[in-house]
Every structure is written in structure tokens, then in C-alpha cells.
Amino acid sequence: MKHAFWISVAAGLFLVACDGTTAEAGYCGAANYSCCPTSCCAPSGDYCAAKSNCCTCYKQVREVKWEKEQYTCCKTVYDTVCEKVPVQCTRNVYETRYRDCCYTVCKPVYKTCYRDVCCTVRRPVYKTCYRDVCCKVCKPVYNTCYRDVCYTVCKPVYKTCYRDCCYTVCKPVYKTCYRDVCCTTYKRVCETKYRDCCYTVCKPVTETKTIDVCCGEWKTVTEHCPGPVVCKCVCDPGTWETNCCGCCIYKPGCCRMVKQQCPGTTICRKVWCPKTVKKTVCCTRYVTETKHRRVPYTCVKCIPCTTTKKVPYTTCSYVRECKTRRVPYTTCTMVRQCCHKKVPYRTCRMVTECVTRKVPYTTCTYKCETITKKVPYTTCQHVTQTCTRKVPYCVCKQVCETKYVTRRKCVPRQVQVTCTRCVPRVTCKMVPVQVCCPADPGCCAPSDCAAPQTCCESK
Structure with a gap:
């Protein structure tokens, strides 16, 4: 076939x-x-299939490449600005004033007086005397002596010797090799999107409300304070007596303690009486309001790209090598040596000694004598006195003043921002294409298929 x-x-x-x-x-x-x-x-x-002729043509192909391009756009930025707003308000100013107040005080005047009192007193007279006392005392007497002691000492003698020591050293040998590594790199693609953003605005609202204000007045209150209780020494009246010699001797009375209350005082003092007054005040409060706006943001996507590169790596192999070195070592021998030393020791003996000392003793004799002493006593007399003092009282008055309240507001401003975007760029290039033309009467000659544009392609 x-x-x-x-x-x-x-x-x-x-x-x-x-x-x-x-x-x-x-x-x-x-x-x-x-x-x-x-x-x-x-x-x-098929006869037409047997007459087909294949040829290579070039076709123009468009290729789209994306390039990064930077552009400048305006972005709205909101700055928070604080400003001071004047507000009229009223405050209470309290002023302290003084007025003269007269009051009467009973002032006690104490006076100390003295009277002469004679009394007999026995006064002790002390006298220090001495007597001789003889006693025996044992006194120790110490003496230091020495004795010879023989002892043996081992003295070390050191000697340094050397011996040969073989050791093995591993010497590293490094070699650099290369291997193919596939790595993935990412290409960034920027995309602009929008999202809804909520923000809050503070709106002032003025209200009027009634508050309670505490105030009051000063009232004068009179109080009577009783005087303190004082212990007072009171002497009974004395008597005159005649002794056996016919002389008159005054014998004082007995002294006793008596409790006596002093006169009281009248005190005037100020008492604050509070009261509540209702007052209308203007207040400003802020109400928050939520608003929406569209905020642009840039989304970046990464496109993976796989590349192959050669990565160097180092291999290490160890080669053994034998070496010899001299190692020192020390030997120690002990040599005995005989030594002598003197060891001190102490002896003690007791010596009896007679000691005489003076021992003091005290004698006491009483001597009678008459003395005169002054005995104090106190007299009290009340004197009425008028005094004047400054009494404070408070006066309230309202003062209008201006206060500054700090308020915040958002101020928009335009800021130039540099952004990056991807721009497509079209490039044309010629690509070889394999075209086969069948040999039929409607087709052109085989010699025409070798041209860049063939009849079969146009057909």
C-alpha cells in the first residue's frame, strides 16, 4: 500500500x-x-494533502507591560484647633467686715499677803568619823620560765622533668560549590479603594437650670460661763497662852483647805445661721453628632515571580595530622629536718600581806532652834471692766465676670501626597509562526508561501 x-x-x-x-x-x-x-x-x-507545503511566517504580536508611575494628588487633612470663647457668668463675692461690740467683764484681782509664824525645829547634825581596820590579803606573784622542745619538719623539694607527648590535629580544608535555588519574588501592584468612615462632631447646646445656693447671716448669742472651783488655804484664828515663866506665847490656829468657786463671765459670740436660696444659671453642654465620609486608601497586591539563581555554599573536610610536643611535669620529694624551739610557761605563787585601812562611819545629833517663817495667804477682789472688741460679719455681693471656655473644632486643609500607580504600555514584536498551505487550484503557488504574508493567511 x-x-x-x-x-x-x-x-x-x-x-x-x-x-x-x-x-x-x-x-x-x-x-x-x-x-x-x-x-x-x-x-x-488525498492528492491535495500530498501537495501541501509548510513555511515559516512572522506575525506581529502586541504585548502589554505595566510600569510604575508616581503622581501628585491633594488629600484633605483635618486639624483640631482649640479656641477660647468668652462666657458671661455671675459669682458671689463674700466680704468680711467688722463692727465694735461693748461687753462688761468682772475681773478678779488676787493679792498675796504674808504673816509671821514662830516655830521650834529639831535640826539633825551629822559628823563623819574614821576607825582603823587591819586585814590580810593574798597577793599572786607570776613568773615566766622556758623549756626546750624538739620537733621534726618535712621540707618539700621540687624538680621539673620533661616527656614527649604525641597528639593529633585536625586541619580543615574548605571547598566552595554552587547549587541552583528557585526563589520567588513578589511584584507589588497598587489599587485605590474607598471605605466609609464615621467621625463625631461636638455641637453646643445652651440650657437654663435652677440651682440651690447656700448663704446665711451672723447672729449674736450671749452665754454665761461659771467660774472655776479653786482650793483655798484658810487658817483658823490663833490664841495667846501663858507659859510657866509668865510669858505670853501666841499659838496659831489650824490651816485647812476650803473649795471656793470664782465668779463667772458673760461671753457674747457670733453664730452663723445658714439658709438656701434658689438661683438661675445658664449652662452649655455639648451634643455629639455622627457623620459619614468616603476615605480613599491604597491596596497593594503582591504577584509572585519564580526565578532561579546559583547559591554558593562551602564544604569543609578535616585532614588528620600527627604532631609531637614536650610536656613538662614536676616531681616532689619530702626531706625530714629536726628543729628546736623554746616554749614559755607561767608559774604562780600566793604571798600573804597585812593591809591597814580607814573605815568611815557617821554620827547624828539633834539640835533644837526657834525659827520664824512667813506664811502666805491670798485675798480676792472683783473689779468690773468694760471692754470693746471687733466682731466680724460677712457681706455677700454678686460680681459679673467673663470666663473663657476652650472649644475644639476641625479645620480642613489640603496636603499634596505622592502616590504610585501602574500604567499599561503596549509593545509590538514579531513572532515566527509555522503556516502550511494545501496545493489546490484555489490556492496560490508554493513559491508564494515563503513570503511574510501568504495567500492562505489572507484567505
């Missing part, structure tokens, strides 16, 4: 090339088709 196909193709090409009009020329020297075998006349495929 394969050979029949190529035979039919070759026959077709030969018939196209020849221009003979005779039957012999049309049938390649044969008079008719009866001389051809039946297998050669069988259909052997």
Missing part, C-alpha cells in the same frame, strides 16, 4: 510536467489503462 501511494504521486507529477496530447504521451507510452494492474488504480490518499 505504501509503494502504491508513492507510484501514484510520481505519476501525477509526471503528467503535470508533460504537454503531450497523444494517448501514448498521456499514459506514459501505454495505449490505454488496460495494461496497468488493478492494484495501481486503487485510491491511495
